[in-house]
Amino acid sequence: MSEAATRTVTTPPGLLASLEPLLREWLPRQRWFAGKGRPVTGFTLVQATELLPATAKLGLYHLLVRAHQPLLPGHGGAESPGDCYQLLIGVREALPPRLAPALIGHVDAGPLAGRTVYEALHDTRPAELLLEALRTQARIGGLRFERDPHQEIRGGLVPRLVTAEQSNSSVVYGDTFILKLLRRIVPGINPDLELPLALAREGCTRVPPPTAWLVADPDDPPGPTAEPYVLAVLQPFVQGAADGWELALRELAKGEDFVAEARALGRATAEVHTALARALPTVTLGHTQLHAMVEGMRERLEAAVQAVPALRPYADGLRSAYSALDELAAEGRTWTAQRVHGDLHLGQCLRSPDGDWSLIDFEGEPARPLSERRMPQPVVRDVAGMLRSFDYAARSVDPPQPEWAERCRAAYCSGYGEASGRDPRTDPVLLRAYETDKAVYEVVYEARHRPEWLAVPLAAVHRLTASDLT
Structure with missing residues (x-):
């Protein structure tokens, strides 16, 4: 592929129809599929791009497809318009044994009849093609x-697929780069590209700077106002780095303290927040804005109380956390809001072998609308997420170590204050409201997906409401 290569492509008619029966079975089994528990009733093709012709020994298609599913009861009409997913479909006559885990199925009809299709990221050649296209700034x-x-x-650079469960897919190239392919695609600039680019312009070294990225320009909906889709981001790979969650669990298992690491992580978080405040606009939140934010918290709480009966004894105490913030805003208190990470926890942090902490994965909570993920928020939202993460780590061991979590929480806030000039604990009402909102979310999540973990957020709910129960 030559420098700045541009080529047009044609996609055989009937491609999606031939793949649809296989995708209906395969897609819901993927870790990153968001519509668990509801059958896929059909697909709409948003965009199809032939990267390697299927007439060759190896074919490769890049697809953006909408998966149609029935709505849950109480959510309006019979069927949702469908989430859009990014797929890389490899095509071979037969799969070698090394690619058996990537199998999607055998095509019976249409342009690929008689061929085998599979998840192409497991295969070296398609992964190499993506990196070469980024290197040459191709347009296909x-x-x-x-x-x-x-x-x-x-x-x-030799590629390898990251096999750990995650909400997207990642390929590491020779311990030099990591390519993150976003799976659930929405139009508009994705924070996972937008924020690291802004931080790179500010010279912030706490976030790996984007090296390259993949964007699509589909006509969905058609017209000149259609927004592009950010599909993938390539960043430097932090070789030998330890995931913050795994590191914390390792130290807990050894009975080691994590205070110094928590303090350093607090400083790193504050440095990122400070750089984001320089790079992108900040806003002032007065009573009107805070009241709307509190109403959102209240609505989530009421839905959670209905969904999880174990929350009911704590409902009044939880409501008081939100009322206290609303009252403070009504008295004229204001807060600064800015762009933040949006989904910060120990698993979103990496410690390099020389001890430096980096923050990664700025996509925010994928289930929330993109417009909401890009809204300015008080920095305490990220702080609350990290404080909850320390709690999760401490309660994932047997016996639980709540004192370990308390020491880490205090050290993290101290480190944050050292780097930013403001310790988050000096704003206890706002911090409690955000911690409460996060714990309520966790209760619903665990009740639905991991009931054996429900005791973890319920312990936080008890702590957050303790003064209201006495």
Whole structure:
């Protein structure tokens, strides 16, 4: 593929129809599929791009498809318009044994009849093609492979798929780069590209700077106002880095303290927040804005109390956390809001072998609308997420170690205050409201998906309402 290669592509008619029976079975089994528990009733093709012709030994298609599913009771009409997913479909006559886990199925009809299709990210050649397209800034059909001209991308880096469960898919290239492919796609600039680019412009070294990225320009809906889709981001790979969650569990298992790491992580978080406040606009939240925010918290609480009966004894105490914030705003108190990480926890942090902490995965909570994820928020939202993460780590061991969590929480806030000039604990009403909102979310999540973990957020709910129960 030559420098800045551009080529048009044609996709065989009937491609999606031939794949649909297989995708209906395969897609719901994927970790990153958001519509668990509801059957897929059909697909709409948003965009199809032939990256390698299926007439060759190896074919490769890039697809954006909408998966149609029946709505849950009480959510309006019979069927949802469908989430859009990014798929990389490999095509072979037969799969070698090493690709058996990637099998999607055998096609019976249509342009790929008689061929085998599979998840192409498991295969070396398709993964190499993606990196080469980014290196050469290729344009293939409606796909734009873009890059930072100041960063070098060497060819010949060996790819490997990251097999750990995650809400997207990642490929590591020779311990030099990591490519994150977003699976659930929405139009508009994705924070996972937007915020690291802004931080790179500010010279913030706490976040790996984007090296290259993949964007699509589909006509869905058709017209000149259609927004592009951010599909993937390539960033430097932090070789030898330890995931914050795994590191915390390791230290807990050994009976080691995590206070110094928590303090350093607090400083890193504050540095990122400070750089984001310089790079992007901030706003002042007065009573009107805070009241709307509190109403959202209250609505989530009421829905949670209905869904999880174990919350009912704590409902009044939880409501008081939100009322206290509303009252403070009514008295004229204001807060600054800015762009934040949006889904910060120990698993979103990496410690390099030299001890430096980095923050990753700025996508925010994928289940929330993109417009909401890009809204300015008080920095305490991120702080509350990390404080809850320390609690989860301490209660994931037997016996639980709540004192360990308390020491980490205090150290994290101290480190944050050292770097930012403001300790989050000096705003206890706002911090309690955000911690409460996060704990309520966790209660609903655990009740639905991991009932054996429900005691963890319920312990936080008890702590957050303790003064109201006495």
